[in-house]
Amino acid sequence: MAAVERLGEYRLLERIGVGGTAVVHLAVDSHGREVAVKELREELAGEPDAKRRLAREILAQGKVTSRYVARLLDGDVEGDRPYTVTQYVPGTTLRESVKAYGPLGGVPLTRFAREAAEGVAAIHAAGVVHRDLTPGNVMILGGSPVIIDFGIAYEARAGQETRPGILIGTPAYLAPELVEGEAVTAAADVFSWAATIAFAATGRPPFGTGSLHGVCFRILRGAVDLDGVAEPLASLLRLALRRDPDARPSAAWFAGELAQWSLEPMLARTG
Template identity: 65%
Template structure:
């Protein structure tokens, strides 16, 4: 059972997520609607750096309008317990769904991949970089994905702090240029989209498991495991996982390609990214 504590005008019902800086609650708004409330941990509630990150998250998410991205509803970063309120998205994180029910296949996989590409296109059209597209940040209901968590998102006019050896995001799904300390771009998000779709199709992170060093080495070498991903999805993922970010098409391009190839899914496919 939840604590039923109140935060602002929201009644907190249950904890549904927790990270190193925040806890996420299922809550009820004053009109009786379910929402998600992300609250800074008590020990960070007075830390300017943590409050600044939450404010940047709120600002970036507020820019995005998409049917496939969780909507920002409210927030108070100057409150005693800073928080942001987002649309509550029913469903299951992709990272929990696939181990429990198996990989996505056939037309379900194509629809999932296309809709997640549309989500990313909407994010990029708003001038925002998500920077953490990964199975834990995609909620799935049926074959409908919703992208959540703008905790490390970047928008124009804000500084990107990057350096070699600094990992920001989910390591197994990071683009190689980010591992090398380069600035994030829309192409970096596209790489993470492809790695996430590959996981949805196979149940395996495309650059393997194990040590951070080993995973990063395989990402830098372009050693993506796409065995078992059906065509035409496998060929498209290979394009998105190219080592050179300038050679990766945009999220909108992939959404269009997937719409055109929706009737061409075959069993099998795979190989390594070019």
């Protein structure tokens, strides 16, 4: 019989994801509950910079409380195998779901957009910027979004900046200020939220595909493709995709606007 692999108190069941810096396992905790364990890759486990980034991820995600954001449960960066433990979200990512079943529309799309905005607003209320909100980092659970992967998130008050020529994040969903290496604020997440919702509505990245240079050029020029996104959602997304980060309303504002839309039919029926 093969030995049971453990990491801390967690029994590892199977690999469910592999990235450039970490491996994600489906695991079971001491109470028999399924969790997701993200472990630094073996070749990075002893690297101080990698461990600092993991510690920053734990600090950032641990501040956030929302039903639309995966909960941080545990973590250890001091052992031989540094890891984090988060809520396990069964199901598929938004990217996988749209690829398999097609874009969202109508009431389900409006609800999904509102709930995702609420999740982003909760991240910002905790003083955190996610920096990598994409269709691949939004899980779908019961039709609702759950934001995952705080690998490059940081505390907004830290005032971190990107560096020109070095892109951190998923290029097709990056705000223009990240492309240009300017200061990163919560407004960058608002831009990425809108780009992600545009993908949910159309099945296409809103700034196209192809070369990195071409995608970044369209982002900087504001050449967004919202063809097929119905009004008034299209106009709302254009507000969030404004070139100037100071001109974008907050995630909480968008959540409130979308919540009003869901109330209007009920008010009409009871009026």
